[in-house]
Structures are given as structure tokens and as C-alpha cells.
Amino acid sequence: MTRRLMVIGLDAAPPKLIYDQYKDELPTLSKLMEDGCKAQLRSTHPPITIPAWASMTTGKTPGELGMYGFRHKKPRNYTDFYIANSRFIKYPAIWDKAGEKGLKSIVVGVPPGYPPRRINGLWISCFITPSNKSQYTHPLRLKREIEGRFGPYQFDVLFRTEERDKLIKELWEMTKYHFKVLRWLAQRKWDFFMFVEIGVDRVQHAFWGYMDPEHHKYKPGNKYEKVILEYYKLIDSELEKLLKNTSKDTAVMVVSDHGAKRMKGAFCINQWLSEKGYLKLKTKPSKQGIELAKVDVDWSKTIAWGWGGYYARIYLNLEDREANGIIKREDYEHYRDELIEEIKKIKGPNGEKWNTKVYRPEELYPEVKGDPPDLIVYLDDLYWRSAGTLGWESKYLRENDRGPDDAVHDWNGIIMIYDPEKTVELKSNVVEIFKVHELMLKLMEIEE
DSSP states (O other): OOOOEEEEEETTOOHIIIIIITGGGOHHHHHHHHHSEEEEEEOOSSOOHHHHHHHHHHSOOHHHHTOOSSEEEOTTOSSOEEEOOGGGOOSOOHHHHHHHTTOOEEEESOSSOOSOOOOSEEEEOOTTSSOTTSOOEESHHHHHHHHHHHOSOOOOOOOSOSOHHHHHHHHHHHHHHHHHHHHHHHTSOOSEEEEEETHHHHHHHHHHHHHOTTSTTOOTTOTTTTHHHHHHHHHHHHHHHHHHTSOTTOEEEEEOSSEEEEOOEEEEHHHHHHHTTSSOBSSOOSSTTBOGGGSOBOTTSOOEEEEOBSSEEEEEOBTTTSTTOOBOGGGHHHHHHHHHHHHHTOBOTTSOBOOOEEEOHHHHOSOOOSSOOSEEEETTTTTEEEEOOBOOSSSEESSOBTBOOOEEEESEEEEEEEOTTOOOOOOSSEEEGGGHHHHHHHHHTOOO
8 A cells, every 4th residue: 555745846945944044934844844854965966956856756866867967068069068858867767666556646847847758647847848838748738727727837937137026026926826736736636746846946046145144245134135035935835735735644755956055156167277278269258258159269279178057067178079189098087187186276266275076977976877077076165156158357256157146056955754654764864865766665655
């Protein structure tokens, strides 16, 4: 006899806010903690949304999945990329294993959720969906039902914007829309129900600097100081309404894919590589913030180049692998070793020591599939994001080079379990994200 499980995904929710700072303001989440158990959730390498959720739901590492972020470098191409999507996942996820047992699942907004997957149940895709004009549901008729009842589906908001008041309005509208759909779906027959609310991530990226006294943007008493708190209170009240109509014998899990913390700035990785002689430019960049694809690079003399993001990816110009590769196979490890040592020497804008970590992908994963970078770099333990653009006056930017962003990703997210039968408990203070899959199976009493 299997049991029902509802998994509540709060993208990027950090323990600092849920477990401590806002706990007394969040009665629904606090009650789940008090009646159940909680721990910190250790995210993936790298702690990025798509590989992290995919790892949680399949029990596989990003290396095994071949997913290292949103974007992935196209083979034999220096600047073109592809976006990871649901078709990249070749391992059975929790809803697939439930389906094998004849159990019905409802899956909403779980990255990577587009294109929609055929499951024994209902599926609504996630924020990577091109638009609500796309086919984003399984079965097909579900889209017509949703839009007939609730209007066009809202997948995401534009969060890197200076129009903060407009963003607040859109965040609240989107989240309330999502929960209306969730409450409607929860009335159906299901055994496994999982959704992810992306708005948590968006509100933190947009408003962390207004909330955190340690952030360089923070000003006491500013008008947006409590936006993140008010958003969490909205989530908590919507969860109360959702859970009110869920049977008492249902197990509930609350998870995030990674945490969040203040962003100190962005480090221009390609400018640094250029200054060090690894990236050779034929001409000086014509303006600030220019993309590498629009710069005249001498690939016949270039050793390495980088990508921006919450972590830096370093690629080596390897012979036979890249279009104009110059590094011979026997010299590959020499250049990787050299770059690791040089990157670890990078200091902050005032000469302060950074806690930078550099990894070869094969050090992190039991298997390395897909199109990984040659080096994975966490600048100052993720406090500094990587900027891939060129032409800046300084290698150190106080703001993100792709629009306003106050927060970076952090290693630890949250995991709470409310098990009415008390058969599953968290025996450690820290749970590895890929082990959550096994916990879901245990809660549902599904034997593999």
C-alpha cells in the first residue's frame, strides 16, 4: 500500500530566512517544521536551478545527467550555446517510478519542465517555456482547461529590471495565479504532487540588496526593505489554503534547490584571461559590456576563454575538439593545472584574499557526460558572480553585467518533511540533494 506525497518546491529558499529570520512570520511553514523534521539541503555542483532540480528528482549528479547550468556550449563552437530541457534527462524521475506502479502524478513547474513530458497524470511545464502560446501541458487538453478557467498561464517575470514597483505587482499576480491552478489540480486524483514556485528566486535576486544590512546597496528604512518578507508571507498563506484541502494522511516535503546570499559584485573573467595572455584579442573592445561573440578574438593564439554566470566556466582551446584548437592533448593537463593555480591567486578589488574553489569536472562526478566546461570556478565561494563580457574599465563590477541582480546562489537550501506516520526522519543536519529522490520513494513506500 503506497502513500500520497506532496512536494512543495521553493526555488532558492535559504535556511537563513525560512528557519531563522522569518520563522515567526510564517505559521504554515513553521507548523510543518514543528510537527515534522528539517535539515539543510546541500545543493549540486554547480548550485544552479536546472541541474539541481533534475538531480533531486532523479537521484543523479549533474555529471551523470550532462547538465551544468541553463546554457551549454555547442561542440566545436566558441560562443554558441543550447539550453538544457526536459528531453536531456535520460534517467527515470520520481514520477516515472510512481507511474510504473500505476500511481498518478501531478507535476507543475519543475525545471527542466519544457517540453512537457508524458506521465501517468498531469504535467505543466516550467519557466523555460518559450511562451504560453507553446504547448506546455500533458495531456494537450489540460492547457485549454487551464486557460478557459484561469486565463493565459504565467510562467515567469522579468526580474532584472529597475521597474521595481511593476515587478512587485507582477510577482504577486503570478504567484496567486499559480496557487489558484494548484488548488484546482489538487482536487484531482493523485498519489504524487510536486510543484516549484520560481517567484521565490526572482524576489530574492531583485530585492536582496534592499533587505540585507550587509549588502553594499542596503540603506536602512528604504521602501523595499520588507518586500522579500512580504512575499514569503504570501507564499505561506497560499500554502495554508492549499494544504487545508489536502487529506491529513498525506506526507509533505518542502524543498529548495539551493540557497541564496548577497552578491558582492561580478568579476570579469574574460578580461582577466585577456590580461593574463590566455585570451588573445585582435582589437580592443569597442564599448563596455560587449559580448565575447562580438569581439575580434584571435582563436589561433587563444589558450582559454570563459563564460559568465553565478559560477565561471573555463574552456580550453583543445586541438581536435575546438574549431581552431591549439592545445595538444599531451599539454591539456599542464594548462588546466596552470589555470587552477592562477585563478586561485585572484584577489578582491582591495587586495583581500578570496575563498575561490576551482574543480576539474571529473573530480566532482562519478560520470561526466554532455558538454562540460574544462574547469568549474566558484569565485570567493560564489559571493562574486562571473561576468563574461569585455570592455570594462575594471575587472570588478559592483553590479551584474546583464541587468540588476542583488543575490547569488548559495550551497545550502532547505528540506522539511512532515510524515504523519513518522516512518521517515532526517538523520543528518545536512542532506545531499541527490538523496532526496530516495527519501521521496521511502515516503511513498515505493520499492525499486
